[in-house]
Amino acid sequence: MSEPLIQMKGITKSYFMGGNELQVLKGIDLTIHRGEYVAILGPSGSGKSTLMNIIGCIDLKTQGDYVLSSKNIEELDEDQLAEIRNREIGFVFQKFNLIGRYDATYNVQMPLLLKGENYHTSREHAKNYLEKVGLGDRMTHKPIELSGGQQQRVAIARSLVCEPNIILGDEPTGNLDTASGEEVMKIFRSLHHEGRTVILITHDQEIADEADRIIHIRDGLIEKDEVRRVPKTGL
Numbered sequence: 211m212s213e214p215l216i217q218m219k220g221i222t223k224s225y226f227m228g229g230n231e232l233q234v235l236k237g238i239d240l241t242i243h244r245g246e247y248v249a250i251l252g253p254s255g256s257g258k259s260t261l262m263n264i265i266g267c268i269d270l271k272t273q274g275d276y277v278l279s280s281k282n283i284e285e286l287d288e289d290q291l292a293e294i295r296n297r298e299i300g301f302v303f304q305k306f307n308l309i310g311r312y313d314a315t316y317n318v319q320m321p322l323l324l325k326g327e328n329y330h331t332s333r334e335h336a337k338n339y340l341e342k343v344g345l346g347d348r349m350t351h352k353p354i355e356l357s358g359g360q361q362q363r364v365a366i367a368r369s370l371v372c373e374p375n376i377i378l379g380d381e382p383t384g385n386l387d388t389a390s391g392e393e394v395m396k397i398f399r400s401l402h403h404e405g406r407t408v409i410l411i412t413h414d415q416e417i418a419d420e421a422d423r424i425i426h427i428r429d430g431l432i433e434k435d436e437v438r439r440v441p442k443t444g445l
Contacts, residue, residue, distance in 0.1 A: 214277075215376070215407055216242040216265060221274035223260050234260045236430035238274070242409065244375070247402040249410045249421035257430040259380065262411045266299050266378050267291045279375075296321055300369030304381040306361045308353040308368075314340060315349045318368045325372065332371075339367040343397055359390025366397055377401055379410045383417060395420055 221238040224231050234257045242248055252258040263269035264276065267283060276283040279298060283291070295301075308317045315336045322332035340349050343363040353361050362382060369377055379398065383391035399420065402408045410421060418424045419438075426434040 213244060214241050215244045215246075215279060216240065217275075217277040218264075219275045221261075221264065221276060222272045223257075223264065223269070224272045234430055235264075235271070238430075238432060240425065240432065242407065244407055245402075245405055247398075247408045247420075247422045248425060249412055249418035249423070250425045250427060251412055251415065251418040252427035253413055256427045258411050258413075258427050261427065262378065262380055262409075265409065266301060267294050296324060297372050298374050299376045299378055300372065300374040302362070302365050302369050302377065302379040302382045304384040306353070306358075306365045306385075308361055308364060310353050313350045313352050314345060314356070314364045314367075317353070317364055318371050321368060321372050335371055336367070339371050340364070342370070343367045344393075357390065358386050359393055362386060362390070362394050363397065366394070370401075374406075376407045376409065379408070381412055381414075382410065383414070391417075 218238055218240040221235055221240075222233065223235040224233045226232070238261060250258050250261060260269070264271050267278070270283070278294065281294075286294070309320075315333060318339055319332040319336035322335060323329065327335075337346075337349055340346060343366050345360060345363055345367070348356060348360060353364070356364065362385075377398070382398070383394055386394060395417070398408055398410070408421075410417060412418055422438055424434075424436040424438065425432055426436065
């Protein structure tokens with residue numbers, strides 16, 4: 211087994227509304243190793259999206275300990291957290307989150323521009339990743355000119371362009387037809403075979419079955435940790 215990449219102990223998350231506390235996560239203990247392909251599976255309201263936001267440093271836990279790549283998240287400031295989100299984790303969302311006025315290439319190169327990379331160099335990198343996901347002939351198309359499956363592949367290329375170790379997908383096939391969803395899942399399998407750590411958030415058992423390990427979450431707690439295949443050593 212490779213070294214732990216994500217280590218969580220006693221993670222809770224509460225929201226306060228009108229003076230009332232809503233506890234969404236109730237004590238999560240979770241370790242994910244480099245190179246694992248993990249699905250976090252649960253119904254609506256189970257806490258899986260909240261857990262994803264904490265894993266991705268989009269939101270902070272209320273209590274507990276979270277260590278990511280040997281860094282204690284609680285000790286980092288917002289600039290350091292932004293650095294993690296930009297460089298270490300590639301996000302793929304259900305709604306694609308592409309910017310409509312820009313073409314596919316510019317959408318993909320934006321994370322590199324945020325890092326301060328040269329415009330022309332970053333554009334070449336973006337084109338390489340669009341080729342990687344099979345969109346070499348759609349580089350100058352805007353999102354409205356692309357199918358749902360093509361838009362999600364642009365989003366995957368964008369998630370890869372900073373070469374992160376972790377790919378974090380939030381219901382990545384949720385807005386796609388069956389054929390497009392299968393194409394997207396093939397890309398995730400390919401990324402895992404390259405050695406990346408892939409974490410999918412889903413309510414769909416068929417999507418979860420693609421993973422080597424399924425974390426079942428319900429009512430803010432891990433209900434079952436199911437290892438289906440032995441994970442490979444990752445990046």
